[in-house]
Amino acid sequence: KAGVTQTPRYLIKTRGQQVTLSCSPISGHRSVSWYQQTPGQGLQFLFEYFSETQRNKGNFPGRFSGRQFSNSRSEMNVSTLELGDSALYLCASSSSGQGSTTQYFGPGTRLTVL
């Protein structure tokens, strides 16, 4: 099976712009989670989607939003970008969305905000 894919892999934006990141889970997986990874804060949970429904949301401002489509692909959007949004954004998928099943991570999208 193909692994989790994320597009684009690299992105450079300027402050005030908005950005959309995409995640394609492993075929058959219905759960997608997003994380922000920075040197200072480490890995922080953003959202979790299961069957097109947001099941959990982390402590991020409303500028961060996401959605999941019927084919389980997920997108996250960040509006009004700030310098502090520069990070590696990781998504992970699992088959059942239950903590007992293995989550598989994508390679990440590296976002740089200038």
Next chain:
Amino acid sequence: AQRVTQPEKLLSVFKGAPVELKCNYSYSGSPELFWYVQYSRQRLQLLLRHISRESIKGFTADLNKGETSFHLKKPFAQEEDSAMYYCALSTSLNTDKLIFGTGTRLQVFP
């Protein structure tokens, strides 16, 4: 608040030496604990989880609820064990949400 603490940013050992990567958590309920590993230029991947009580690549981890710890151990380190290790906590089996520690970089010298 739920929290995972990995006190060491870097742990350096020689090949063949024992390794212990420390992880402490803060959670009042019944935790699910995991260790994830990221090798150089590879994706983050699951190493082991406490509910499986398994040994992967010679690594083991025991959940100690009294000390709220989930330390990762290996009796004899190998050079290929060099990587970034993250301890993670899930507060429910009905979610994939993970709370990660800040990670420990393990360097194994020949």
